[in-house]
Amino acid sequence: MTAEEKLKKTHEYIASRLDGAPEIAIILGSGLGAFSSRVQDQTYLPYSEIPDFPVSTVSGHEGRFVFGRIGSHQVVVMQGRVHYYEGYAMEDVVLPVRLMKLMGAQTLILTNAAGGVNSEFSPGDLMVITDQITSFVPSPLRGPNFDSLGTRFPDMTEVYDKKLVQLLDNIGYKYNITLRHGTYLQTTGPNYETPAEIRMFAKLGADAVGMSTAVEAMAAHHAGMRVCGVSCITNMASGIADRPLNHLEVKDTANKVAREFETLIENFVRELP
Numbered sequence: 001m002t003a004e005e006k007l008k009k010t011h012e013y014i015a016s017r018l019d020g021a022p023e024i025a026i027i028l029g030s031g032l033g034a035f036s037s038r039v040q041d042q043t044y045l046p047y048s049e050i051p052d053f054p055v056s057t058v059s060g061h062e063g064r065f066v067f068g069r070i071g072s073h074q075v076v077v078m079q080g081r082v083h084y085y086e087g088y089a090m091e092d093v094v095l096p097v098r099l100m101k102l103m104g105a106q107t108l109i110l111t112n113a114a115g116g117v118n119s120e121f122s123p124g125d126l127m128v129i130t131d132q133i134t135s136f137v138p139s140p141l142r143g144p145n146f147d148s149l150g151t152r153f154p155d156m157t158e159v160y161d162k163k164l165v166q167l168l169d170n171i172g173y174k175y176n177i178t179l180r181h182g183t184y185l186q187t188t189g190p191n192y193e194t195p196a197e198i199r200m201f202a203k204l205g206a207d208a209v210g211m212s213t214a215v216e217a218m219a220a221h222h223a224g225m226r227v228c229g230v231s232c233i234t235n236m237a238s239g240i241a242d243r244p245l246n247h248l249e250v251k252d253t254a255n256k257v258a259r260e261f262e263t264l265i266e267n268f269v270r271e272l273p
Ligand code: HPA
Pocket: 113, 114, 115, 116, 192, 193, 209, 210, 211, 234, 235, 236, 237, 238, 245, 250
């Protein structure tokens, strides 16, 4: 089965289970899954029930779609995502994003836990993603182009929609939530970085580093979605932090700022045009 056939098949299955079309898609990162409690009139669809759908194996990731409403908007929320480091092909990693576009979502909100590369950041900071570096991971657009979704050679000048960045800033201001801005760099993972790698990433212009998001943003942008992203800086990256990193710390910090994060995203969705 080609990647495009797989997408079509999963979409046919979802369409048979779904009534109505979500307008906004949200992907929740490590430790941020509790956001789904902000969704009204919830229904669930576990990934494991969807034929050929990639299922996450990472602790801190639930593995289901939550459908419902926030304010006047119909939303689909991914509680848990799949990562390249789990062994999936990049086309499978971005299948869920393409699927949500086919469901009807025109806007994608990406969230993640990330390491702070910019030395002015602190653990617990929220960073609005303004640009990204994907040069260290394979392109999710490699292989036959999905002509029905987008063009072969897509422009990447503005992956993260400037109007959405502005709206996030406005919501942050209104609710007294300090927001950083920065460039997100994606690695393959699953290992954290060495101090030398982090020094290199800083020189390249990265402010935060993580193992997801950028390829999803690229696939969504290719498919013509409006994209925005928020990183929760759960730890300072290797060599900046004075101790070894671990996944527990990542989940812990994400849980600590969860309320702020939820307020930001919920009110952002409510005010989306
Ligand atoms: N590096 C990569 N990914 C991460 C980190 C990090 O320091 N923290 C959370 N996700």
